[in-house]
Each structure stands twice: as C-alpha cells, then as structure tokens.
Amino acid sequence: MSILKDLPNLVKADIITEETADDIKNYYKNKGSSSTNRLFVVFGILGAILVGLGVILIIAHNWDELSKNTKTFFAFLPLVAAQIICGYVLIKKQDSVAWRESGSTLLFFGVGACISLVSQIYNISGDLSSFLLTWMLICLPIAYIMRSSVASLLFLMGITYYACETSYWSYPSSESYLYWLLLLAILPFYYLLYKKSPKSNFMVFHNWLVPLSLTIVLGTLANTAEELMFIGxxxxFGLFYIIGNLDFFSQQKTRNNGYTTIGSLGSLILLFILSFDGFWEDLRRKDFLFSEMLSTPEFLVSAIISILAGVLLYFYKRNRSWSDIKPLAPMFILFIVAFFIGLSLPIAVVLINFYVFALGLLSIREGAKQNHLGLLNYGLIIITILIACRFFDTDLSFVTRGILFVAIGIGFFASNYWMLKKRKVNEE
Structure with a gap:
C-alpha cells in the first residue's frame, strides 16, 4: 500500500514517530490477515459442501449396480470420514475456524446422507418430518462440541423446515411443538457466540436467521382462533424492534440488524393489511366467548409474547424520555387496544389508519430533527403507501386522487430539497 511506502519519509520528516509507524504497519498487517482468514473460512465451508455433494453424485450414478452391503458401506463412508476429520480438528486444529467450520459442515451433511441412504437401502418407513427431526437431534451436539457457527445456522434452517413440513404442509395431521424445544436447545450457543464474537459475520447471520425463523414458525400455532395470532x-414484531434498538444492536449497521428490519417491516405490513375494513368486518361477525378464548393456544401464545414485549419495553423506556422512544416500539400495545375495540365497534379500522398516518408524520419529524434523509423519506413512503391503499377502497374522484398524489410528490421534492439545503448551510 502507498501509505506503507510513505512511512519512512514521514518518520524522517518527524511527522510521526517510529512507534507510530510500527503501529500503522501492525494495523494493516492484522487487517490483511483477518481478511485472508475470513476468505479461508468461506472457501473451506464451500469446499466441504462441494466435496460432499460430489461424493454423493458419484455414488448415485452407480447406485443401482451396487450390492446391499456395498451400499451400506458407502452410506456410512461420508459420515465416518467427516467424524475422523472432526476428531483431527479437535485434537490438532481447535483454534482454526476454517477447519472447525469445514469439518462440522461435512459432518452435518454426512449425518443427513447416512440416515436417508440407510432408510432407502433397508426400506425403513417414515416421512420427511420424522427424517428432519432425527437429523436435527443427532446434529445438535455438533455446534457445541465443534464450536461451529455453520452447524448452528444449518440447525436453525433445519428445524424451521421441520416446523413448516409438520404444521403447514402436513396440517392438520401433525403439530410442530418440538420446534420450540429445539430452538431453546440452540439458543445457548447463540448467547456464547454473542459473548465471544459479537461483531463477527456469523453473529450477523444469527441475528437475521433467529427472528426470521420465529416469524415463519409462529403461525404454526394457529388453530381455532386464528384472529388472535395478529396480536401474537x-x-x-414489537419485541424484535425493541431488541434491535437495544444498545448492542443499535450500534450496528442496518443491514446487520435483522431484529430492527424484520420488526419494522413486519409491523408496517400488518398495519397496511389491517388498514382495510375486510378483516374487521369478519372479526365483528365472530362470536368470541371470553372463557373459550382463554383456553386457546393462540391466546396463550399471544399473551406470553405480549408480556415479554411489554417487560422489555419497560426496561427500554426506563432510562429514556418518551421523546427518545421510537414510534414503532409501543405500536403492539396500541394494536391490542384497537383489536379489542374492533371486536364490537367499526372504529378500529379508523384507529389503524390513524396509527399509520401518525407513524409517518413522527418519522418525518424525527428525520428532520436528526437531519437524516433516509428516515425522512421513510416517513414519506409510509404516508404515500397509506394513501395508495385508500385509493382502492374509497369513493374519491380520480381528480381528487390525482391531486393527493401530486401533493405527495411535491412533498417528497420539497422536503428533500429543504434537507439538502439545510445540510449545505451547516457545512458552510
């Protein structure tokens, strides 16, 4: 690098000291080695996956011509080879992330391949959900023994697929309650990763995959009172959003903070869906008996999540004033109020539209206050989408609708122009 070439001249001119020059050299040296190690880990994992797939394809090409004993041998071969590699890693290469992650990846897929091949060879009956459950149970210790983040991520994907297969695609023949126990089993590894490598790429992937998995699987708990799942x-999403605004996550870039992104987008999507009156009309037709509602799994789940979100909001608010609280943070409480009002009164849809409009205005205000163009446009986009939604379910004339969109367009232009002019004045 050019800066390294200039260091002797800078030292000679007494601009920096020898110690400073050495620190600069060490910094770029460590930065380069860190980048190299990261690439080595990535290519090691990809190499392990490709090798495993290649072996499976080679065996599959001649599978029908092999005897049962030979098939069994090849079924266990990837598993045994991966275990030998993992044993070598534990003895000789414990400190090598690339070796740990590559060996764990091979072992994870080796287990799955062995189970499926043995079942096929000996005609062992079973469905996809039981296969996934067995695979994940066997592979759970890999994450802890090998300290493998890839094994943890693959495990999260596997149990999510298991829950979908069990409760979505095979409904109503089976339930996926074991998913929650499996999720609890892997969360200690997530915590250990947070304590040891809070800024690693593996931590970022977990920050996205954990809330995404919960979002996908929560709907599997819907049974008799599906409407209550909107509260859940x-x-x-409120819980995710508050977690994403805690000190640790709020210091990270937006693309690394899956909790804030999923929480905000999920809340907004639900708000826009419920800004139409169709849901509320169906809700008022339902005959909810409070005693029966209390016994439903939807009520229990919604109550637990709401209490957790409320407690976290309390601790989040404790050291802050209300003006410092993000507008989306208490939105789940406001929705619960609107939901129970909507059981009997049509005003609930008006409240939802008011929430969305107020959210847009508060975001615009916050963007102007912080001199943040992204936040300003975020608020403008919310109001624009709200107006677009009302475009389809109101009797306004096309002229009135056109005037509204022109006004919004002018608002976009004027607010951004004002913000950029303000920045220019501050820079001068």
Whole structure:
C-alpha cells in the first residue's frame, strides 16, 4: 500500500514517530490477515459442501449396480470420514475456524446422507418430518462440541423446515411443538457466540436467521382462533424492534440488524393489511366467548409474547424520555387496544389508519430533527403507501386522487430539497 511506502519519509520528516509507524504497519498487517482468514473460512465451508455433494453424485450414478452391503458401506463412508476429520480438528486444529467450520459442515451433511441412504437401502418407513427431526437431534451436539457457527445456522434452517413440513404442509395431521424445544436447545450457543464474537459475520447471520425463523414458525400455532395470532405477530414484531434498538444492536449497521428490519417491516405490513375494513368486518361477525378464548393456544401464545414485549419495553423506556422512544416500539400495545375495540365497534379500522398516518408524520419529524434523509423519506413512503391503499377502497374522484398524489410528490421534492439545503448551510 502507498501509505506503507510513505512511512519512512514521514518518520524522517518527524511527522510521526517510529512507534507510530510500527503501529500503522501492525494495523494493516492484522487487517490483511483477518481478511485472508475470513476468505479461508468461506472457501473451506464451500469446499466441504462441494466435496460432499460430489461424493454423493458419484455414488448415485452407480447406485443401482451396487450390492446391499456395498451400499451400506458407502452410506456410512461420508459420515465416518467427516467424524475422523472432526476428531483431527479437535485434537490438532481447535483454534482454526476454517477447519472447525469445514469439518462440522461435512459432518452435518454426512449425518443427513447416512440416515436417508440407510432408510432407502433397508426400506425403513417414515416421512420427511420424522427424517428432519432425527437429523436435527443427532446434529445438535455438533455446534457445541465443534464450536461451529455453520452447524448452528444449518440447525436453525433445519428445524424451521421441520416446523413448516409438520404444521403447514402436513396440517392438520401433525403439530410442530418440538420446534420450540429445539430452538431453546440452540439458543445457548447463540448467547456464547454473542459473548465471544459479537461483531463477527456469523453473529450477523444469527441475528437475521433467529427472528426470521420465529416469524415463519409462529403461525404454526394457529388453530381455532386464528384472529388472535395478529396480536401474537404484532407483539413479536414489537419485541424484535425493541431488541434491535437495544444498545448492542443499535450500534450496528442496518443491514446487520435483522431484529430492527424484520420488526419494522413486519409491523408496517400488518398495519397496511389491517388498514382495510375486510378483516374487521369478519372479526365483528365472530362470536368470541371470553372463557373459550382463554383456553386457546393462540391466546396463550399471544399473551406470553405480549408480556415479554411489554417487560422489555419497560426496561427500554426506563432510562429514556418518551421523546427518545421510537414510534414503532409501543405500536403492539396500541394494536391490542384497537383489536379489542374492533371486536364490537367499526372504529378500529379508523384507529389503524390513524396509527399509520401518525407513524409517518413522527418519522418525518424525527428525520428532520436528526437531519437524516433516509428516515425522512421513510416517513414519506409510509404516508404515500397509506394513501395508495385508500385509493382502492374509497369513493374519491380520480381528480381528487390525482391531486393527493401530486401533493405527495411535491412533498417528497420539497422536503428533500429543504434537507439538502439545510445540510449545505451547516457545512458552510
């Protein structure tokens, strides 16, 4: 690098000291080695996956011509080879992330291949959900023994697929309650990763995959009172959003903060869906008996998530004033109020539209206050989408609708122009 070439001249001119020059050299040296190690880990994992797939394809090409004993041998071969590699890693290469992750990846897929091949060879009956459950149970210790983040991520994907296969695609023949136990089993590894490598790429992947998995699987708990799951999902997104605004996550870039992104997008999507009156009309037709509602799994789940979100909001608010609280943070509480009002009164849809409009205005205000163009446009986009939604379910004339969109367009232009002019004045 050119800066390294200039260091002797800078030292000679007494601009920096020898110690400073050495520190600069060490910094770029460590930065380069860190980048190299990261690439080595990535290519090691990809190499392990490709090798495993290649072996499976080679065996599959001649599978029908092999005897049962030979098939069994090849079924266990990837598993045994991966275990030998993992044993070598534990003895000789414990400190090598690339070796740990590559060996764990091979072992993870080796287990799955062995189970499926043995079942096929000996005609062992079973469905996809039981296969996935067995695979994940066997592979759970890999994450802890090998300290493998890839094994943890693959495990999260596997149990999510298991829950979908069990409760979505095979409904109503089976339930996926074991998913929650499996999720609890892997969360200690997530915590250990947070304590040891809070800024690693593996931590970022977990920050996205954990809330995404919960979002996908929560709907599997819907049974008799599906409408209550709207409370559960709103509280879940509120919980995510508050987690994403805690000190650790708020210091990270937006693309690394899956909790804030999923929480905000999920809340907004639900708000826009419920800004139409169709859901509320169906809700008022339902005959909810409070005693029966209390016994439903939807009520229990929604209550637990809402309480967790409320407690976290309390601790989040404790050291802050209300003006410092993000507008989306308490939205789940406001929705719960609107939901129970909507059981009997049509005013609930008006409240939802008011929430969305107020959210847009508060975001614009916050963007102007922080001199943040992204936040300003975020608020403008919310109001624009709200107006677009009302475009389809109101009797306004085309002229009135056109005037509204022109006004919004002028608002976009004027607010951005004002913000950029303000920045220019501050820079001068």
């Amino acid at each position: 999902y709103f509280s879940l």
